[in-house]
Every structure is written in C-alpha cells, then in structure tokens.
Amino acid sequence: MRHIIAALFFFSSGQAFAQTPGSSDIQSGKEIWQGYFGLQNDCKLCHGDQGEGGFAKPLAGHQLTSAQFLRAVRQGPGIMPAFVPDKNLNDQQVGQVAAYLASLPKPTGAAPEWHTRVPPLATPRQKLMVSSGCGQCHGPVMANPRRTAGSIGADFEWFRQEVYEHTTAPLNVNRPHLRMGNYSKQQISEATLKDLWEFFANEQGLRVPIGAQISAGVPSGNGVTYTITLQNTGTPGKGLTAEYITVTLPLLRGKDPEEVTTMVEATTGGGYTGVHRDVITNSNAAEFEIPRLAPGEKRTFTITLSGKGANVGIPRGMVKWEKPRLNSGGTELIAVTTPLGQ
Ligand code: HEC
Ligand code: HEC
The missing domain is CATH 1.10.760.10 (Cytochrome c-like domain)
Structure with a gap:
C-alpha cells in the first residue's frame, strides 16, 4: 500500500x-x-x-x-x-x-561473491591481478588479452598503453566503442603494472591466435566431405607462430567404443596421419599434423567419410599445439567450431 x-x-x-x-x-x-x-x-x-x-x-x-x-x-x-x-x-x-x-530497491543481506574469485592455488601475481579488478572482466587467466597480445607479439610498452591510455591506444583508437576505461597511476602503480605484465606474459604466456572451423558435410561420390580451415590470425611479421599442431576430429562411435562405424575414405591438404584413439572423447579420431602455422597463414584440409554417421557432422574437433608451450605447463587446446548458421 x-x-x-x-x-x-x-x-x-x-x-x-x-x-x-x-x-x-x-x-x-x-x-x-x-x-x-x-x-x-x-x-x-x-x-x-x-x-x-x-x-x-x-x-x-x-x-x-x-x-x-x-x-x-x-x-x-x-x-x-x-x-x-x-x-x-x-x-x-x-x-x-x-x-x-x-x-531499484536497496539490496539487503550479505555481500555477494566476486564475479571472478581468486583461484585457490593462485600465485601472488595472479591474486594481484584478480583483486585489482582486471580479473572481474578478464577472468582468472586473462585469456583474451593474452591472445590479442600474441597476435602482435606485444611487449610491456603495449601493455602499459592498454592500461593507462586504453581508449586511445593504437589498437583501439579507431574502434568506435570500447568496454574498458583508463586506469591512473594512482590506481595501478608502475610497480603493480610490472607485476601484472609478469603474470600476463611470463607466468601465463602470450597465446597464438588460432581459429579452426569445419564446414557442413557435402555429399560426394564416395561419402560426405567436410572442409576444415585452420588460420593463425596474427599480424604477419609480428605475431607468434604455433608449432607441432595436431587437429583431432573424433568420429561417431557405436555403443562399444571399439566398434568402427565411420570410415575415412580420403583427405586433401596434407598432414593426415590416420585414425587414432582420442583420450578426451574415448573414440576413434582422424588426425592431421602440421609442423607450423605462422601469423597470417591459413591451411585448408578436407576429409571424406563413409559408413554409419558419415553425415552427422564432426562436432567435437579440437586443435592443439606444443609450442609456444603455456608457462602454466599445459598445451593450448581450442575447439573446432562450426560457422554461424550451421
Ligand atoms: C573493475 C570493477 C568495476 C567496474 C567494471 C565498474 N566499477 Fe564502479 N566502482 C568500482 C569500485 C571499486 C568503486 C569504489 C567503491 C567501492 O570500493 O565499491 C566503484 C564506484 C562506483 C560509483 C560510486 C559509488 C558511490 O557510492 O560513490 C559509481 C557511480 C560507479 N562505480 C558506477 C559504475 C558504472 C556505471 C560502471 C560501468 C560503466 C562501473 N561502475 C564499472 C569498481 C568497478
Ligand atoms: C570493465 C571491464 C574491464 C576491466 C576492469 C579491465 N579490462 Fe582490460 N579490457 C576489457 C575489454 C572488454 C577489452 C577489449 C577492448 C575494449 O572493449 O575495451 C580489454 C582490453 C585489454 C587489453 C588489450 C588487449 C585486448 O584484448 O584488447 C589489455 C592488455 C587489458 N585489457 C588489460 C587489463 C588490465 C591489466 C586490467 C586491470 C588493471 C584490465 N584490463 C581491466 C575489459 C576490462
């Protein structure tokens, strides 16, 4: 009332x-x-x-x-x-x-959790990054900006500008709208900035910007053909090169994982190494290996499948590369995506 x-x-x-x-x-x-x-x-x-x-x-x-x-x-x-x-x-x-x-009504009750909490095993620098607020927008390992940095082989000076002069930094000056604002040196001191960079570039490491897509299946004489496009979207001459890359395409499996239902009839594009056991999906997977992918480079492969399941698509493909190795110890692993609308 x-x-x-x-x-x-x-x-x-x-x-x-x-x-x-x-x-x-x-x-x-x-x-x-x-x-x-x-x-x-x-x-x-x-x-x-x-x-x-x-x-x-x-x-x-x-x-x-x-x-x-x-x-x-x-x-x-x-x-x-x-x-x-x-x-x-x-x-x-x-x-x-x-x-x-x-x-809106004033909230009552206990203060809510942070959007990104400090991970339990965080190093001191990761803790600093999350509690400085960066991690609230960028997540616990700053995955996206490390990828941008890898696309241009960025250095500390770039990082500095992106933080203190974000809205006029070289990569952003021509973008009409941005989500991040500018920090002052009172908020993030030079010493803190160096620690953040150390976390970003050395504890975690810059990432190679690799994208991978698979097309819808196209019926052909001996089966259904899929096209896989692998691209390093980095800037030629500046970005990082990925080495020892494996593309893994899990094939449909029956109830018994050993049962072979889908066969590989043909491939193009080079690098096909055959069908192997994929430990992630516990199924047979067709694999391609390429030694390196430099910034700006694009490779296209096709694979033609026959048998049961040949026409259902290859939805769980993954790409991994051994170098540059993530400093956190793991290898980079990304999903092969289907373009919008498929
Ligand atoms: C990185 C975290 C972060 C983001 C993102 C952020 N804020 Fe804040 N905001 C703060 C902090 C920290 C304060 C200082 C008060 C405090 O410690 O809670 C604050 C204070 C404010 C205040 C002053 C409140 C008062 O009572 O004096 C306003 C208004 C505000 N923010 C609006 C916004 C708006 C609008 C946006 C989006 C455009 C935004 N904030 C984004 C962290 C953030
Ligand atoms: C309000 C959310 C927000 C906060 C807080 C924030 N960022 Fe960002 N940052 C972004 C977004 C979004 C971008 C992409 C460009 C844009 O839209 O501004 C970005 C871009 C960057 C970039 C450039 C690379 C790229 O992918 O464009 C760096 C480096 C960066 N941020 C570092 C930091 C650091 C370090 C902090 C903490 C001191 C921080 N950011 C805090 C949202 C944020």
Whole structure:
C-alpha cells in the first residue's frame, strides 16, 4: 500500500522537478545496463547483475545525484577504471543508468561473491591481478588479452598503453566503442603494472591466435566431405607462430567404443596421419599434423567419410599445439567450431 501511495506521489509531482528522471530514462537505463552499442556492459561484473554489489559496492537504490554519479564514472573511484564519453558511455547514457539503478530497491543481506574469485592455488601475481579488478572482466587467466597480445607479439610498452591510455591506444583508437576505461597511476602503480605484465606474459604466456572451423558435410561420390580451415590470425611479421599442431576430429562411435562405424575414405591438404584413439572423447579420431602455422597463414584440409554417421557432422574437433608451450605447463587446446548458421 505504501508503495502505491509513493508511486502516485512520484507521478503527480514529477512535473514539478525537472531533474526527476522520467520512466523513459529508467527504461533506457535498464536497456543500457544489459549492454550498450551492441556490447556487453561490464559494470555488472563488479557491481552485480542487478546492481546488488559484488567486487564493488551495490549501486541499486543509490542516492547519488546524477552529477555525483557521472563524476564517479568519469574519475574512476577506488580501483574502478575511468570511463570516457566518446568510447565507453556518453553522459546521457550514464544519466539513464543512474536513474535505473536509483529506481531499484536497496539490496539487503550479505555481500555477494566476486564475479571472478581468486583461484585457490593462485600465485601472488595472479591474486594481484584478480583483486585489482582486471580479473572481474578478464577472468582468472586473462585469456583474451593474452591472445590479442600474441597476435602482435606485444611487449610491456603495449601493455602499459592498454592500461593507462586504453581508449586511445593504437589498437583501439579507431574502434568506435570500447568496454574498458583508463586506469591512473594512482590506481595501478608502475610497480603493480610490472607485476601484472609478469603474470600476463611470463607466468601465463602470450597465446597464438588460432581459429579452426569445419564446414557442413557435402555429399560426394564416395561419402560426405567436410572442409576444415585452420588460420593463425596474427599480424604477419609480428605475431607468434604455433608449432607441432595436431587437429583431432573424433568420429561417431557405436555403443562399444571399439566398434568402427565411420570410415575415412580420403583427405586433401596434407598432414593426415590416420585414425587414432582420442583420450578426451574415448573414440576413434582422424588426425592431421602440421609442423607450423605462422601469423597470417591459413591451411585448408578436407576429409571424406563413409559408413554409419558419415553425415552427422564432426562436432567435437579440437586443435592443439606444443609450442609456444603455456608457462602454466599445459598445451593450448581450442575447439573446432562450426560457422554461424550451421
Ligand atoms: C573493475 C570493477 C568495476 C567496474 C567494471 C565498474 N566499477 Fe564502479 N566502482 C568500482 C569500485 C571499486 C568503486 C569504489 C567503491 C567501492 O570500493 O565499491 C566503484 C564506484 C562506483 C560509483 C560510486 C559509488 C558511490 O557510492 O560513490 C559509481 C557511480 C560507479 N562505480 C558506477 C559504475 C558504472 C556505471 C560502471 C560501468 C560503466 C562501473 N561502475 C564499472 C569498481 C568497478
Ligand atoms: C570493465 C571491464 C574491464 C576491466 C576492469 C579491465 N579490462 Fe582490460 N579490457 C576489457 C575489454 C572488454 C577489452 C577489449 C577492448 C575494449 O572493449 O575495451 C580489454 C582490453 C585489454 C587489453 C588489450 C588487449 C585486448 O584484448 O584488447 C589489455 C592488455 C587489458 N585489457 C588489460 C587489463 C588490465 C591489466 C586490467 C586491470 C588493471 C584490465 N584490463 C581491466 C575489459 C576490462
């Protein structure tokens, strides 16, 4: 009942206060909170999906004025990066987000968990990375930026610019919209930045940006043919080269894993090494091996299958490479994906 009266009061007095956000602002703010310019909105990763808090304090039911809210977003309080109007959220969008969050009930109960927690076996530098906030958006091992770094053979100077001058850094200057803001040296000191780089480039290691896709099956004279495209999307002359690459394509298996139901009739593209046991899927798998894939290089293979299951696709393909070895000890392993729409 009290809510209804409050709501009536709100609508009837709305006219009198030019600053009172209208319901359309709240609605727009809600939409922006889900994502903006077709991008994810990362505020949620620190402040909670519904503004209930997490790594950072709750924003639901806040009582900041729109000017105070905007100042916080532009300055970056605590360890929050400063978001800029032209690349991140513009002033109007921030105002709408502020209105939406103010309209939500204040959270009650215990503070929620961090979106990315410090892994139990974290090294001191990994702990620093997650608790500095980077890990809230980038996950516990910063997998994506390490891949970008591997695509250009990045160095510390690149890392420095990406953190302190993110929104004008060379790779980002021509991108219309960005999700990460800029950090100041008060927030991330030079010494901390060096530790973060040490974690990023040496404890974990830069990654080779390899992508692998498999086409839909095309019926041919002796079976069904699939085309596999393997590409190192790094910049030629700059990016990392992968070595000792294996493409594993698990074939459909019967109830008994030894039962052979699908046969390989032919391959093209070179590097085919036959059908082997795949320990991950516990089934027979056709394998290709290639010695190296340099940045910018693309290789195409085909495989023609016959027998039962030849036409169901090869959904669980994987690509791995031995070098550069991840410093965490493992080898890189990625999935062979099917292009959108298949
Ligand atoms: C990396 C984590 C992180 C991200 C991402 C983040 N924030 Fe923050 N935010 C913080 C921290 C830390 C504070 C300081 C208060 C605290 O320690 O909780 C803060 C404070 C604020 C404040 C001031 C709150 C007050 O009561 O003074 C506002 C407003 C705010 N954030 C809005 C946003 C918006 C809007 C976004 C998305 C554009 C965003 N934040 C993204 C971590 C983050
Ligand atoms: C609000 C979420 C968020 C936070 C917090 C954040 N990043 Fe990012 N970062 C991104 C996103 C998203 C990108 C991709 C470019 C973009 O949209 O801004 C990126 C890009 C980068 C890049 C460039 C490589 C690439 O893939 O584009 C580096 C390096 C990087 N971040 C390091 C860091 C470090 C170090 C921290 C902590 C000090 C940090 N980031 C904090 C979201 C975040």
